[in-house]
Amino acid sequence: MAVRRQVLRAEVEELILQRLLESRWAPGSRLSIDGLARDLEVSPTPVREAMVSLERSGLVEYVALRGYVVAPPLDAEHMSELLDARKVVESAALGRAFEDYDSLLADLEEAHRAHAEVLARIDETGPEDYALLNEHFRADWAFHQVFFAHAHNRYLRTMVENLSTYTHRMRQTWSGGPATFDGRTAHEEHGAILEMVRRHHHDGALGALSAHLDGVLARSLAAVEEGAAR
Numbered sequence: 001m002a003v004r005r006q007v008l009r010a011e012v013e014e015l016i017l018q019r020l021l022e023s024r025w026a027p028g029s030r031l032s033i034d035g036l037a038r039d040l041e042v043s044p045t046p047v048r049e050a051m052v053s054l055e056r057s058g059l060v061e062y063v064a065l066r067g068y069v070v071a072p073p074l075d076a077e078h079m080s081e082l083l084d085a086r087k088v089v090e091s092a093a094l095g096r097a098f099e100d101y102d103s104l105l106a107d108l109e110e111a112h113r114a115h116a117e118v119l120a121r122i123d124e125t126g127p128e129d130y131a132l133l134n135e136h137f138r139a140d141w142a143f144h145q146v147f148f149a150h151a152h153n154r155y156l157r158t159m160v161e162n163l164s165t166y167t168h169r170m171r172q173t174w175s176g177g178p179a180t181f182d183g184r185t186a187h188e189e190h191g192a193i194l195e196m197v198r199r200h201h202h203d204g205a206l207g208a209l210s211a212h213l214d215g216v217l218a219r220s221l222a223a224v225e226e227g228a229a230r
Contacts, residue, residue, distance in 0.1 A: 008046045009046040009053075012047055012049075012050045013049075013054060015040060016050055016054060017059070018130050018134070020054070020059045020070065022130060025070045026070065027071065028069055028072070029069060030066055030067060031051065031068040031069060033048050033051065033067070051068050055068070058071055058074075079220055079224075080217060082167075083214075083217040085163055086213055087209075087210055089159050089160055090147055090160070090209060090213070091206050091209060092151070092156060093148045093153070093156050093160070095206060096151040099150075099152075100150040101197075104146065104150045104197065105197055107150070108143065108146050108193075111139070111142050111143040112143060112190055112191065112194050114142065115143060115187055116187060118132065118136050119136065119183050121135075122136060127181040127183065140187075141164065141167065143190050144160075148160050185215065186212070186215075192208040192211070192212070193205055193209050
């Protein structure tokens with residue numbers, strides 16, 4: 001029973017997350033737990049549990065006397081701080097992961113290949129398909145997670161788990177369709193990191209990672225500006 005409850009909560013959270021990332025609700029919109037429960041045809045309990053989890057991601061906020069509301073998108077300052085924090089933590093992980101070089105390289109190669117397969121399917125259908133777009137986000141993040149898998153430092157893993165929840169808010173930036181989708185560019189930047197690892201070039205890999213995260217920030221800020229101009 002407990003396992004089924006966890007699965008149901010995860011399913012409900014994914015459904016609400018999809019709607020948030022698709023910007024179906026305007027910032028500040030109230031999210032009624034009872035209303036969502038009726039809409040999703042579940043009891044209020046898994047919805048309430050999902051909202052607690054989504055609050056940690058910053059996608060929703062709890063406001064006294066109103067309940068849960070849709071949080072505003074990240075602004076330029078918050079995006080810059082998030083990417084700066086990622087740069088510090090991911091660089092530390094990647095640098096340490098070189099001590100486990102053979103496994104690091106093999107897993108990066110596999111993650112990069114898996115991401116390419118997802119992007120090939122997106123090329124055929126377009127990034128408007130939420131399920132495929134979500135696969136892209138997961139495949140993109142999986143590449144970065146390899147650093148932490150081979151850094152062998154539980155505290156670095158905890159730090160990136162905390163940061164990863166906030167990347168959901170960055171994903172809202174890419175809900176504008178083909179004009180803003182940066183999947184291929186990100187994959188190419190991952191390829192630059194991978195090439196430095198293939199060469200066993202420690203400093204080169206860290207430099208390529210830094211350039212990639214700088215690129216993510218620049219494209220995110222540009223997408224926000226483009227969205228504001230519409």
